[in-house]
Amino acid sequence: MVANSRDLVIAGLLRRLARMQQLLIVARILNETLDLETLLRYIVETAADLTQTEAGSVLLLDSKGEHLRFAAATNIKPSALRELTVPMENSVAGWVLTTGKAMTIPDIHRADFFYEGVDEVLGFHTRSIMAVPLEIHERRIGVLEVVNKIGDRPFTDDDMESLMILGSLAAVSIENARLFQQSDLISDVVHELRTPLTSIIGYSKMLLMMDNVPAAMQKQFLETIHREASRLGDMVNTYLDLARLESGRAQLHREDVDLNEVAREAAELMHPQAAERDIELTLELSAPACTAHVDKARLHQVLVNLLSNAIKYNRPGGKVHLAVTPIGGQARIRVQDTGEGIPPDILPYIFDKFFRGEEKEGQAKGTGLGLSIAKQIVEMHGGSIEVQSVPGEGSTFTVILPLETS
Ligand code: ADP
Helix, strand or coil, rough: HHHHHHHHHHHHHHHHHHHHHHHHHHHHHHHHHHCCCHHHHHHHHHHHHHEEEEEEEEECCCCCCEEEEEEEEECHHHHCCCCCCCCCCCCHHHHHHHCCEEECCCHHHCCCCCCHHHHHHHHHCCEEEEEEEEHHHHHEEEEEEEEEHHHCCCCCHHHHHHHHHHHHHHHHHHHHHHHHHHHHHHHHHHHHHHHHHHHHHHHHHHHHHHHCHHHHHHHHHHHHHHHHHHHHHHHHHHHHHHHHHHHHCCCCCCCEEHHHHHHHHHHHHHHHHHHHCEEEEEECCCCCEEEEEEEEHHHHHHHHHHHHHHCCCCCCCCEEEEEEECCCCCEEEEEECCCCCCCCCCHHHHHCCCCCCCCCCCCCCCCCHHHHHHHHHHHHCCEEEEEEEEECEEEEEEEEEEEECC
C-alpha cells in the first residue's frame, strides 16, 4: 500500500520532469525563432500539444489596445485570421486580458459568458476552454487559449501549469520578434530608398564621365535623374509622415468640414491624371451637405490616395466613381474603379506597410505606404476603411466617418 502510493508519487514526479524537459526545449526554440509568423504558429501548436487539446490560439491586443485579434490558431487558416476579432466584454479572452488571471471553463454551456461569434464563423464547436494572459512586465499583450481536451477529459493542474509557463515564455518571444520586425522595417526603408538613389548616381556619373553627350541623350538622362530624385523625395516624406502618424506625434486639426467640398477638390486635383490615362472620373455628392468634424487636409490626402490608386490600377478607358453618402449618423465615402481588381490572396494585406502588389509593365512604382497611411488617418478620426474587390472587374474602397460637428 505504502509502496503503491510512493510509486504513484514517483510516477507523477517523472511525468512532471518529462514535461519540464519538454518545456526547456520549447523555450530554446521560442528563443531562437525571430520570424513572428513562424513563432506564433509554433506557440499555438505547442499549446495544443502540451495540453492534449483539439486547438490552440493566440490573440493579441492591437496597437491602440482596443481590440483582441486572432494572431494564430491551429484550426484557422492564416488568410481568415485577420478578420476575426473578439470583443473585450463577455468573452473569455477579454476577461483574461482585463483581469490578468488564467481561466478554465470545463463546460461552455455552464459558463457565465462566452463569445460565440468565432465558432459561428469557423463552424467549430467549442466545448471547453483554458486561457492564460500573455504578459511582459505586467503589461498584457494578449491571450493564449486552448480548446476542447481530446476525448473530452477534464483539464488538469498540469495543463494549467504547462500553459502558464508556455504563456510567459511566449510573451517575451513575441515581443522580441516584434522588435526585430521593427528593425526589419528600417532595413526595408533603406532598401527602398536605394533603388532610386542607385539610378541617380548611375546617370549623373555617366553625364560626368562622357564627353560630348548628344543633347537629346543629355536631356533624357537629366529627366531620369529628376524623376528618380522626385520619387526619392516623395518616399522620404511618405515614410516620415507614416512614422509621425504611427508614433501619435501627428495631431489632427479638426474643423467642421463639408465633405462634398473635400470630395470635389480631390476629384478636381486628380482629373488631369485620369484624363491622361483616358479614365472617366465621376463624382456623386450628397444632396443635403454632409458636415463632419475632421482634419480637412488629412481627409483630402486619403481621398487623393484612393483616387490615385483607382486610376493607377485601372485600364485605359476605365471608370472611377467617387461618392459621398450620409447614412445615419455617419458618412460613407466610396471610391469605385473598373480596374484590374485585387486577387483574394493579397486582399487582406493591402493595408499593411510596404505591401505592394505585383508591378505591371508601365505602371508607376508606388511606395506601398499609401493605404496604410490612409487607414491610420481614417482610424484617427474614429472611422473605418475597407475594400471589396472582384479580380478583372474592379475594386471599391469604402470609408466610414462619424458625422459629428463641433
Ligand atoms: P502603392 O500603390 O504605393 O503600391 P498602396 O498602399 O497605396 O501602395 O497600395 C498597396 C497595394 O494595393 C498596391 O500595390 C496594389 O497592389 C493594391 N491596390 C491598391 N488600390 C488598388 C486598386 N484600386 N485596384 C487594384 N489594386 C489596388
